[in-house]
Amino acid sequence: MITNTLYSLCGLVLFAMGLFALFACSHLLRKILAVNIMSAGVFLVLVAAAYRPLGAGEVDPVPHAMVLTGIVVSVSVTALALILACRVQETSNLSISRNGLKVNDEEGSGG
Amino acid sequence: MSFDSPTWIVCPIILPLIAGLLCFLFRKNTFFIALFASLANLLSVAILLWQFLLLGPMRYSMGGWQAPLGISLRMHGPTILMLLMTAVSGLGITLYARGYFSFRIAAPKRVGRHERQERFFWPLWLLLMTALNALFLSADIFNLYVTLELVTVSAAALAALSGKPASQIAAFRYLLVSLLGSLSYLLGVVFVYKTYGVLDLQMLRQVASPGPGLQAALALMTLGLLLKTALFPLHFWLPPAHANALAPVSAILSGLVVKGSFYILFVLWFDIFASSISQNALNLMGVLGTGAIIWGSVQAIRQQRLKLLVAYSTISQLGYLFIAFPLALRGDGGQGAWAAVAFMVLAHAFAKSAMFMAAGTIFLHMGHDRIKDLTGVRKCLPLTSFAYAIAGVNLMGLPPSGGFIAKWLLLSSSLTSSQWWWSVVIMTGSLLASIYVFRVVSRLFVIPAGKSICACRPHSPLLEWPALVLAMIALLLGLIAPYPLLILETDTLVSCLLLGGGL
Numbered sequence: 001m002i003t004n005t006l007y008s009l010c011g012l013v014l015f016a017m018g019l020f021a022l023f024a025c026s027h028l029l030r031k032i033l034a035v036n037i038m039s040a041g042v043f044l045v046l047v048a049a050a051y052r053p054l055g056a057g058e059v060d061p062v063p064h065a066m067v068l069t070g071i072v073v074s075v076s077v078t079a080l081a082l083i084l085a086c087r088v089q090e091t092s093n094l095s096i097s098r099n100g101l102k103v104n105d106e107e108g109s110g111g
Numbered sequence: 112m113s114f115d116s117p118t119w120i121v122c123p124i125i126l127p128l129i130a131g132l133l134c135f136l137f138r139k140n141t142f143f144i145a146l147f148a149s150l151a152n153l154l155s156v157a158i159l160l161w162q163f164l165l166l167g168p169m170r171y172s173m174g175g176w177q178a179p180l181g182i183s184l185r186m187h188g189p190t191i192l193m194l195l196m197t198a199v200s201g202l203g204i205t206l207y208a209r210g211y212f213s214f215r216i217a218a219p220k221r222v223g224r225h226e227r228q229e230r231f232f233w234p235l236w237l238l239l240m241t242a243l244n245a246l247f248l249s250a251d252i253f254n255l256y257v258t259l260e261l262v263t264v265s266a267a268a269l270a271a272l273s274g275k276p277a278s279q280i281a282a283f284r285y286l287l288v289s290l291l292g293s294l295s296y297l298l299g300v301v302f303v304y305k306t307y308g309v310l311d312l313q314m315l316r317q318v319a320s321p322g323p324g325l326q327a328a329l330a331l332m333t334l335g336l337l338l339k340t341a342l343f344p345l346h347f348w349l350p351p352a353h354a355n356a357l358a359p360v361s362a363i364l365s366g367l368v369v370k371g372s373f374y375i376l377f378v379l380w381f382d383i384f385a386s387s388i389s390q391n392a393l394n395l396m397g398v399l400g401t402g403a404i405i406w407g408s409v410q411a412i413r414q415q416r417l418k419l420l421v422a423y424s425t426i427s428q429l430g431y432l433f434i435a436f437p438l439a440l441r442g443d444g445g446q447g448a449w450a451a452v453a454f455m456v457l458a459h460a461f462a463k464s465a466m467f468m469a470a471g472t473i474f475l476h477m478g479h480d481r482i483k484d485l486t487g488v489r490k491c492l493p494l495t496s497f498a499y500a501i502a503g504v505n506l507m508g509l510p511p512s513g514g515f516i517a518k519w520l521l522l523s524s525s526l527t528s529s530q531w532w533w534s535v536v537i538m539t540g541s542l543l544a545s546i547y548v549f550r551v552v553s554r555l556f557v558i559p560a561g562k563s564i565c566a567c568r569p570h571s572p573l574l575e576w577p578a579l580v581l582a583m584i585a586l587l588l589g590l591i592a593p594y595p596l597l598i599l600e601t602d603t604l605v606s607c608l609l610l611g612g613g614l
Contacts, residue, residue: 015294015298019291022287022291028283031287032287035287035290035291035294038291038294039294039297042294042297042298042301045298045301045305046301046304049301049304049305060308062180062304062310063304066253066304069253069257070297073257073260076264077260077263077264077286077290080264080267080268080286081283081286081287081290084267084271084279084282084283084286085283087271087279088276088279088280088283091275091276091279092276092280
């Protein structure tokens with residue numbers, strides 16, 4: 001029981017840390033990492049929710065399925081966030097330097 | 112498959128999904144795939160509506176797996192209205208997007224750019240339609256999270272599509288804010304699961320009881336959803352993201368996407384956890400809605416660019432949806448407030464899509480959207496100016512528009528439940544709305560003497576007619592008012608019977 005609560009609390013602390021970093025850090029990559037840490041925190045709470053008291057049978061499988069789905073969602077969202085961050089970086093560099101380089105127009109995906 | 116088979120409920124999800132994937136495969140003729148998908152979606156929603164009127168609300172378990180393990184879909188009155196909203200304005204947006212891209216491809220500023228935008232637009236738009244339909248049909252709170260994330264991903268990618276630095280920064284911020292909202296919602300879902308051990312909406316309604324676990328869960332979920340719905344103090348991400356996107360994308364984001372998270376919020380507060388909501392929380396929502404109406408309108412009046420004005424007016428119109436919260440649980444006002452929210456959502460979806468389309472057409476033709484230089488646009492774009500004005504009538508809430516019906520219902524339920532102060536807010540909001548609408552419309556329609564009006568480039572009718580038709584639908588919504596009410600009431604009637612007989 002103690003371990004279970006510990007995991008839950010740890011997840012909540014991770015969530016809070018990620019939330020703080022999301023607002024406090026200005027670098028785009030740090031913001032993405034902050035969101036990832038927040039989702040790791042939520043998943044930890046979710047895994048802890050699968051706990052059932054000893055002797056009551058096996059652990060609850062539903063939270064595991066939810067965590068798996070959540071991880072898939074989080075990976076794809078992170079990929080999108082990373083490519084957007086790259087684009088923001090590229091375009092802001094271009095608009096700062098304005099050295100007439102060809103704008104990178106042909107490659108990269110729209111998402 | 113016969114017409115009353117329950118399998119039709121998966122069509123609004125499956126059809127746009129298949130079409131979206133096909134759009135990735137085929138580079139050519141993607142518009143026709145999208146058009147076919149939009150039409151098929153509308154048709155399947157019409158069949159669902161027919162089934163609903165005949166058989167009442169229904170549930171469908173995918174693959175025969177029952178609720179705790181499988182994924183189930185449900186259809187009730189609000190779902191049908193939201194699906195109809197998505198299907199009708201989705202068809203309009205699809206047609207408009209075709210006109211928009213072919214106009215830009217015909218006279219490109221940079222070769223290849225608009226073709227690429229169009230190529231990515233169709234699959235993303237179809238996936239967004241899939242995600243929205245799945246969201247409205249979902250029957251458990253975890254699937255709502257997944258569909259919410261799907262909406263976020265495709266909406267953020269669409270918002271970044273224009274390629275301008277401003278739009279990419281706005282899209283990045285939009286994505287982060289949406290993720291924060293989704294994660295907060297997910298944490299709430301975890302709390303709910305920890306407390307009750309069920310995820311299914313119907314089971315939750317039966318077991319939900321006020322307690323600290325539920326309070327924390329509701330607070331987290333509500334905060335996340337408010338962030339995604341852009342209610343007043345949390346609205347900061349919306350204007351740049353909506354105003355810098357391509358015109359069809361702005362129409363999608365403003366008309367449909369914000370309604371997704373609002374739908375979840377409304378279902379949670381007034382359907383599932385209605386017994387645990389305190390009057391203070393409802394009043395808080397009303398106060399935030401008031402802030403949204405006033406702040407959004409004042410900002411809209413102050414804007415210099417047309418698309419930003421329309422984006423701020425979205426914030427102000429979303430405020431009306433939250434004014435309905437304190438009115439919904441008192442006296443007989445409950446039903447009235449439900450109906451008001453339904454009308455507001457429908458009318459705003461149609462009117463705001465039309466308004467963004469009109470603004471986009473004006474931008475394409477004039478090359479800018481500075482409001483002070485828009486005098487006499489009706490000379491070259493009569494239909495578009497008319498559509499803009501009609502959509503504006505809707506936002507102001509003049510009869511017979513859907514916006515009028517919504518405000519009328521809100522006013523009457525605020526007076527019958529003796530909360531007159533909300534009616535003052537509603538009136539003030541309408542007055543401010545008429546200021547920001549007339550500020551643009553007066554310029555569009557007045558041609559000063561001796562001013563030469565720009566020569567207009569030829570364009571396809573698709574650029575003007577969808578906006579006009581959607582605006583007219585929003586305007587005429589007031590005339591067919593009994594039908595949406597009938598759909599809502601069918602639901603409550605049947606569920607009353609079920610509750611009376613079954614429990």
